[in-house]
Amino acid sequence: VYTTKERFRTRGGITEADFWPKVLKIYPQSKSSAVFTDFGSEYFFQGLLCALLGDFQEVVGIEIDEESFEKSVQLAKHLVNKAETENKFISNIMLIRGDFLKHDAVANIIARSTIVYANNVVFGHETNIALATMWRNSLPADAVIVVFDETAMLSSGEERHSRHDGKVDWASKGQSIETRVSWQDLHSYVIHFWRVSKKKTKK
Numbered sequence: 001v002y003t004t005k006e007r008f009r010t011r012g013g014i015t016e017a018d019f020w021p022k023v024l025k026i027y028p029q030s031k032s033s034a035v036f037t038d039f040g041s042e043y044f045f046q047g048l049l050c051a052l053l054g055d056f057q058e059v060v061g062i063e064i065d066e067e068s069f070e071k072s073v074q075l076a077k078h079l080v081n082k083a084e085t086e087n088k089f090i091s092n093i094m095l096i097r098g099d100f101l102k103h104d105a106v107a108n109i110i111a112r113s114t115i116v117y118a119n120n121v122v123f124g125h126e127t128n129i130a131l132a133t134m135w136r137n138s139l140p141a142d143a144v145i146v147v148f149d150e151t152a153m154l155s156s157g158e159e160r161h162s163r164h165d166g167k168v169d170w171a172s173k174g175q176s177i178e179t180r181v182s183w184q185d186l187h188s189y190v191i192h193f194w195r196v197s198k199k200k201t202k203k
Helices: 004-010 019-027 045-051 066-085 106-109 123-137 151-155
Strands: 035-041 056-064 092-097 115-118 144-147 171-181 184-196
Touching: 004 115, 004 151, 019 045, 019 171, 035 045, 035 106, 045 056, 045 066, 045 092, 056 066, 056 106, 066 092, 092 106
Parallel strands: 035 056, 035 115, 056 092, 115 144
Antiparallel strands: 144 184, 171 184
């Protein structure tokens, strides 16, 4: 068992096999345009799981660490080859190495993402705020945000509501559920859902 700050030692992630199928029952996707994007994707386990579900046209992983990125590329190649050999569906996979706050391709990816996910418990507050602000500026209406630490969501945007009412001007809070994670074997961890407003405020 590791602390939250040590979760990177386990290549920290969700270990509950039916987590994403449950999410997709709550937030069904249009297969013709659905895009799943993982910010800080490490080995891209979550994206590769989503690639096999048949609900996404494309899955995208963005990772800054070279070793983790190269491992995710190897895993993706293996999975694609296996799917092709067995004649099974697999989403298009895009893997990007770099800082998601600085990479030139990221704004365009966010603009077409229908679900974004960040295992953001160790990003740091400033990074989380910057990421949430990017989502605010570029995510399409109805896009779903899945995060462990939702504090930054309440600090994003120009027109902030009271932190006590849990609202921001561009997204609405959905439910929070518990799921199993790699760094805590003994108990579940809470993950939060937000949805971009249909009439979100632009800068």
